[in-house]
Amino acid sequence: MLTDIHPKIPMRNKHITREFYINxxxxxxxxxxxxxxxxxxxxxxxEVHFFQFTTLDPKENYGQVYIRTDNIDKFYSSLVENKTEIHPNGKLQIKPWGQKEFSILDPDSNLLTFGQKI
Structure with a gap:
């Protein structure tokens, strides 16, 4: 019955969020x-949806989304090429639970983890 999920996560500034995710x-x-x-x-x-939360303190934001991919190496390389900052504790690596993953933070400190089954 269930077909899709579209997480809603907070943003402080619509323009900054839009530019980050697009560029x-x-x-x-x-x-x-x-x-x-x-x-x-x-x-x-x-699809990712965002709601305005102008008083959000990024240090207190625990928004997280796990996104699956079918070509994590190519996606990771594209982010490194365009100088997207990879989370210091989220470098591309194989995890004990059988996933190859990496993580980034968006401008509001929402944690985005990308993973592929190995």
């Missing part, structure tokens, strides 16, 4: 409507 991660804006305090972005089959 650093290759997402595109979903649709043409510009909703006040809300942003929807998509890349391939992944």
């Amino acid at each position: 650093k991660l290759g997402f595109k804006q979903l649709g043409t409507a510009d909703y006040d305090g809300y942003l929807m972005l998509k890349r391939d089959q992944i």
Whole structure:
């Protein structure tokens, strides 16, 4: 019955969030409507939604999303090439649970972990 999931995570500044996800991660804006305090972005089959939270303290943000990929090495290389900062504790590596993963933080300290089954 369940078919998709579209996580909603906080953002302080819509412009900064949009630019990061589009220019650093290759997402595109979903649709043409510009909703006040809300942003929807998509890349391939992944949609991420954002809600305005102007008083968010990034040091206290625990937003996290785990995104699966089928070519983690290529995606990781593309992020390194465009100088996207990889989380210091999230370098690309094989995990004991059978996933190859890496992590980044977005401008609001939402943790994005990308993984591929090995």
